[in-house]
Amino acid sequence: MTAESLARSEAGVDAMRVGLVGYGAIGRQVVEALIAGRVPGAVLAGIMDKAGAPEEFAVADVDALVDTADIIVEAAGSQALQEIAPAVLERGGTLLAVSTGAFLRPAVRPLLDHPGPGRIILSTGAIAGLDLIRAARLSGSGVRVDLRTTKRPPALVQPWMSDEQRDGLQQARPGDAPSVVFSGGPEQAAELFPANLNVAAALALAVDSPEAVHVELVADPNAERTRHEVTVTSDLGVHRFVLENYPSPANPATSALVAWAVLRCLADLGPRARPAFR
Ligand SMILES: NC(=O)c1ccc[n+]([C@@H]2O[C@H](COP(=O)([O-])OP(=O)(O)OC[C@H]3O[C@@H](n4cnc5c(N)ncnc54)[C@H](O)[C@@H]3O)[C@@H](O)[C@H]2O)c1
Incomplete structure (x- = not known):
């Protein structure tokens, strides 16, 4: 049994499988929380990071990640978002984008109007309101x-x-x-x-x-x-x-809030979601 299928059997057959791109300050916090069961009904399906990821979760490319995950979290930067988003959208995946700044770029902004069948969700990141x-x-x-x-x-x-x-x-x-x-x-x-x-x-x-x-x-x-x-x-x-915001202990340029904004969004989308503020 793989780490993912073990986690999935514990979380329930309907568990939402989360794929992650970017195993840095935000990504690691998200992984730790998913493995610890902090988001009921969500399990970690795989991690893609160009600098490497833990062997049991490492996935080589975005196509494989979309095949194994119900939702892909991008926490790898503007360039990575630009690279992976078209493949996720064309394969019908859901992309939770953390590097929202990428959409200020004229080359990336049109992705917000991509015909799908996949969709993009923008993380609230380090801000409220x-x-x-x-x-x-x-x-x-x-x-x-x-x-x-x-x-x-x-x-x-x-x-x-x-x-x-x-x-x-x-x-x-x-x-x-x-x-x-x-x-x-x-x-x-x-x-x-x-x-x-x-x-x-x-x-x-x-x-x-x-x-x-x-x-x-x-x-x-x-x-x-x-x-x-x-x-x-x-x-x-x-x-x-x-x-x-207080800084993330792993990356002073990132707010500690950001990973929790991602996890809150996953909790809202998962099979055990409770009535939520939207
Ligand atoms: N929305 C917000 O408010 C907000 C706040 C902070 C950070 N961010 C965004 O989140 C991103 C990640 O932040 P962090 O602090 O975790 O950064 P980090 O530098 O700690 O980690 C980024 C990780 O992504 C990996 N990576 C980079 N390019 C990749 C690619 N093409 N494919 C796969 N992996 C790749 C790197 O190897 C690294 O492990 C930032 O670049 C920033 O754009 C958004």
Whole structure:
């Protein structure tokens, strides 16, 4: 009996088989939780990672993964998403995409309108409030989303910056005044500050219009951690929420919340799903 069939017999014959692409910080957390039975009715079916995966779960290619899994979780980055999505969709699979920032790229965005037979589900990732933004958008009122992200200055240093800009950020000390390093649209923000890609992209996808999203990046020498302030303005009200995510212990660039957002989504889709907020 394979590890998967053993887990499946324990989880029930109707168990939802989860295939994973990307066995990094997020992927490992998802695997650990699935093996520990944290998502009732879901089992791990296989893992594909270009750097290798545990032997009992390693799957060589995406076609084999779609054949063994009911749902494929992508947690491997924009490039991997772009590579695997067409095969999953054409073979009728369901793809839970974590690297949502990929959809800001003109080459990837058309996948959202792929005729199938498969489908894409976007992970909420490191952010909240996307349900509210989608509700406001559906109401037809003009929705505007303002994202103000505050980080410690060294976290905003980019390779394209001048020596003067780089030194200014690296030498900022507590007590110094915060400064705005970017103000503009999510596509340009993602290009210039890729670490902010997924949050800006998720907001743009939720409102279905990058033009309706304004991004401001602030370097604050007094910031203790990254902070995202999101203000949604529509005919339904003014809604504001603030996120201060703790980093994943395995990858400081990834929020610890992301793997749990994936697992929550799997729980909602699985055979033992309970009434859920949607
Ligand atoms: N939606 C969000 O809010 C959010 C937040 C954080 C990260 N992310 C996305 O999740 C991705 C994964 O994050 P992480 O912290 O786990 O990264 P990580 O670097 O720890 O792990 C990525 C893993 O994917 C593997 N990989 C890369 N390309 C691959 C390919 N083509 N095929 C198979 N495997 C491949 C790597 O070998 C690595 O093991 C990030 O690249 C980012 O785009 C999204």
